[in-house]
Amino acid sequence: xxxxxxxxxxxxxxPLEILRILxxxxxxxxxxxxxxxxxxxxxxxxxxxxxxLYVLLAEKGFFPPSELLxxxxxxxxxxxxxxxxxxxxxxxxxxxxxxxxxxxxxMALSARHDKADYRxxxxxxxxxxxxxxxxxxxxxxxxxxxSRLTVITDYNKRMTYDSTYVVQDLxxxxxxxxxxxxxxxxxxxxxLGELREAFRQLPxxxxxxxxxxxxxxxxxxxxxxxxxxxxxxxxxxxxxxLRLLVEGLEGS
Amino acid sequence: MRKACLDMVYQLAKKDxxxxxxxxxxxxxxxxxxxxxxxxxxxxxxxxxxxLIGVAAGLALExxxxxFNTIGTFITRRCFDQIxxxxxxxxxxxxxxxxxxxMVYAPLGPTHLAIEDLSILxxxxxxxxxxxxxxxxxxxxxxETLDYPGPIYVRIAKGNDPIVTRPEPPFQIGKAYLxxxxxxxxxxxxxxxxxxxxxxxxxxxxxxxxxxxxHVPTLKxxxxxxxxxxxxxxxxxxxxxxxxxxxxxxSAIAEVVLEAGFSSPKRFKRIGIPDAFPDKYGSQESLMERxxxxxxEIVSTVLRLxxx
Numbered sequence: 001x002x003x004x005x006x007x008x009x010x011x012x013x014x015p016l017e018i019l020r021i022l023x024x025x026x027x028x029x030x031x032x033x034x035x036x037x038x039x040x041x042x043x044x045x046x047x048x049x050x051x052x053l054y055v056l057l058a059e060k061g062f063f064p065p066s067e068l069l070x071x072x073x074x075x076x077x078x079x080x081x082x083x084x085x086x087x088x089x090x091x092x093x094x095x096x097x098x099x100x101x102x103x104x105x106x107m108a109l110s111a112r113h114d115k116a117d118y119r120x121x122x123x124x125x126x127x128x129x130x131x132x133x134x135x136x137x138x139x140x141x142x143x144x145x146x147s148r149l150t151v152i153t154d155y156n157k158r159m160t161y162d163s164t165y166v167v168q169d170l171x172x173x174x175x176x177x178x179x180x181x182x183x184x185x186x187x188x189x190x191x192l193g194e195l196r197e198a199f200r201q202l203p204x205x206x207x208x209x210x211x212x213x214x215x216x217x218x219x220x221x222x223x224x225x226x227x228x229x230x231x232x233x234x235x236x237x238x239x240x241x242l243r244l245l246v247e248g249l250e251g252s
Numbered sequence: 253m254r255k256a257c258l259d260m261v262y263q264l265a266k267k268d269x270x271x272x273x274x275x276x277x278x279x280x281x282x283x284x285x286x287x288x289x290x291x292x293x294x295x296x297x298x299x300x301x302x303x304l305i306g307v308a309a310g311l312a313l314e315x316x317x318x319x320f321n322t323i324g325t326f327i328t329r330r331c332f333d334q335i336x337x338x339x340x341x342x343x344x345x346x347x348x349x350x351x352x353x354x355m356v357y358a359p360l361g362p363t364h365l366a367i368e369d370l371s372i373l374x375x376x377x378x379x380x381x382x383x384x385x386x387x388x389x390x391x392x393x394x395x396e397t398l399d400y401p402g403p404i405y406v407r408i409a410k411g412n413d414p415i416v417t418r419p420e421p422p423f424q425i426g427k428a429y430l431x432x433x434x435x436x437x438x439x440x441x442x443x444x445x446x447x448x449x450x451x452x453x454x455x456x457x458x459x460x461x462x463x464x465x466x467h468v469p470t471l472k473x474x475x476x477x478x479x480x481x482x483x484x485x486x487x488x489x490x491x492x493x494x495x496x497x498x499x500x501x502x503s504a505i506a507e508v509v510l511e512a513g514f515s516s517p518k519r520f521k522r523i524g525i526p527d528a529f530p531d532k533y534g535s536q537e538s539l540m541e542r543x544x545x546x547x548x549e550i551v552s553t554v555l556r557l558x559x560x
Contacts, residue, residue: 084313084342092313096337102303103338106310113292114314133334136303143297 001051001245004072005237007080009245010219010226012051014156014189015123018214019044021195022121023056031061034088040118041107043092045100046125046154047081048233053090054078062089098131100124101151105141108149119202123152127159130168135180142181147203150210151182154189156218160232173213182211189214222248253409254351256387260394261319261349262286265293268398272311274304274320282321301326305334305346312344317398321349323357324366324407332372339403340378346403353383353407354443354494355530355539362529366407370442371499373405374472380425381471383407383443386415389469392423400425409444410536416447417467428475430482434464437554438486440479442468442501445492445545452550461554474504480512488519488557494545497524519557523549 001007022042023029029039044053051071058065063077070076077086081095092103104122111118128134141149159167170176177184183205187194195214204210218232219225224244234241262285265271273286274295287294297304301322308318320327327350328335339346350366357364373379380402384390390408397404404425421429431446432453439449446467453463466482468474483489489509491502502522509518525543532542540546 092310093337093341096333098302099306099334099338102306102334103310103313105303106307106312107314108310109295109307110311110314110316113316133300133302133306136298136300137306140297140300140303140307 001071001237002242003069006072006235007051008048008233009051010158010231011046011049011125013220013222013225014216014218015046015049015154015214016052016220017190017192017195018123018152018154019052019056021192021199023060025196026199027121028118029089031089034062038116038118040121041091041104042121042123043094043100043104044082044123045094046097046123046128047094049123049125049154050078050080050082053082054087057087057089060089063087097125097128098133101134101137101141104149105137105146108141108146109144111148112144112146119148119150121150121152123154126153126155126157126164126170127167129153129170138177138180138182141209145207146209147205147207150202150212153211153213154216155213156216158218158229158232162229177211177213181208183208184211184213186213186215189216190220223251224248253384253387253390253411253413255411256390257349257394257406257408258283258321260391264394264398265290268317270315270317271398272316272318274308274318276301276304276322276326278321301331302334305331306338308346309338309342309344312346313342317345317347319347319349321351323364324350324353324369325364328366328369328372335373335379335403336376340376343378343402345401347397348403348405349408350405351408353409355525355536356410358530358536358539359533361533365530367525367530368496368499369405369407370471370493370495370501371503374499374504378402379472380404381407382425382469383471384409384469385417385441385444385446385467386413387411388415388419389417389423392419393425393469396423396425407443413444414447416450423469426470426473426475428466428468428470428478430464430478431467432463432465434462435485436461436558437463437488437490438483439463439465439550439554440468440489440491440501440505441465442471442493445494448545448547449492449550451547452554455547455551456554459555461558463554468501471501471504474508476508479505479508483509483512483518484514486518487516488554489521490550490553490557491522491524492545492550493522493524494540495524496527497522498527500524519560521553521557523553
């Protein structure tokens with residue numbers, strides 16, 4: 001962020017533990033061979049949360065951590081939304097909301113056809129679920145009983161303008177996904193133990209796709225980000241903003 | 253032509269296990285042979301084009317070659333963002349088979365008329381656009397879609413269109429074909445308007461005007477060399493398309509001709525659908541008449557351009 005001086009910063013804090021557990025303990029991959037055919041596919045459909053993904057991919061060795069310092073720079077590979085052609089470990093270019101689940105279903109159908117044993121994970125935002133294509137995709141996933149597909153909702157309940165309750169209420173979210181044919185679990189998306197246990201139980205149902213609703217806090221851990229909606233996307237981050245961010249991080 | 257196109261999907265699937273078929277609620281019995289012989293690669297899904305483009309992209313990222321067929325307006329403008337991002341940005345081998353390109357569905361009204369498909373898709377990087385003139389050219393074009401890189405849009409005409417193309421020279425994606433020699437005028441066509449240009453050129457010959465015809469079954473990438481060569485001598489250039497005159501064949505040819513910097517002056521005219529939603533029902537043919545996409549109009553346009 002110091003390099004790029006911009007970004008969807010709070011949106012990267014809400015899915016941080018989800019991605020942490022996925023890349024530490026759940027996903028099968030080889031950072032030195034990012035296109036290894038037996039790897040699990042993981043798509044960050046809410047592409048604006050990419051800062052969290054970049055940090056983990058760098059830590060795991062998909063690319064040198066020095067790339068992080070070129071975030072949004074013209075000579076860098078890491079943009080404000082992740083691109084498959086540029087970033088090793090990124091499965092799909094996302095940023096336009098409501099695309100990732102459909103692409104993930106295509107990958108899961110391919111695995112089913114080839115009798116490949118990789119799994120597919122798609123991380124959706126909550127505001128993203130305003131897009132109709134998400135629900136078109138949900139119907140298709142359940143039609144084919146894609147039990148090796150797991151959808152994870154980063155449910156931070158805050159959109160750009162205001163909360164999901166004000167802008168577009170998603171409730172009852174659990175009932176929506178159940179009625180669309182998913183087996184649903186809900187966890188505290190910042191509780192590593194709960195996340196770990198939920199992922200261990202996958203698939204939640206032998207003949208249904210899984211949906212893990214993760215209750216999260218946007219900007220988690222940094223009081224400034226948690227409280228101020230204006231931080232959703234900052235196109236320009238001043239020295240003072242940066243100082244406040246670092247202060248918030250150190251305090252947490 | 254749709255039958256020729258879908259038959260080719262079946263043929264391609266028989267010889268190549270990467271070929272998948274996706275339809276969104278198509279007519280009962282569509283590709284029944286494909287479904288019965290290769291059921292694991294046949295997907296008849298709901299009316300959800302945006303989702304299905306993404307699914308096709310996911311399959312293609314895993315090495316499959318999905319052929320997705322539905323009605324032209326729904327496979328283009330309904331899911332344009334998915335085409336741009338999922339197909340073109342990822343540059344994947346998905347083939348969009350667009351039924352009823354142009355005004356085929358005239359009786360069904362403007363919701364079903366694909367009259368801006370060529371221009372909106374032409375704006376997308378990595379997209380290839382093919383509009384064959386007849387069923388035979390469709391078969392030859394489809395054979396080439398198997399190994400060609402990136403996404404391809406195939407515009408399907410009504411069917412039972414007269415066969416006006418020839419097997420030689422062989423069909424190549426990205427190539428325009430000189431169908432007739434001539435030094436007075438140049439007629440440029442894509443899709444079924446080739447037939448009208450051929451009729452017009454015969455009539456013009458009676459008036460002592462020799463019109464060349466370049467047929468452009470691949471609108472993108474455009475064969476600039478063939479077009480520039482054919483445009484060198486003629487004084488009048490007329491483009492004919494079953495499409496809005498904004499951004500389609502006529503615009504593409506105008507760009508090439510203007511940028512070629514010919515020293516001799518050229519007169520230029522686009523024949524196509526004006527900037528309006530078609531306001532009548534009837535038939536494809538009656539709408540073509542209404543918008544003067546006819547050999548008669550081509551003849552009079554050429555003669556008028558040459559007079560001035």
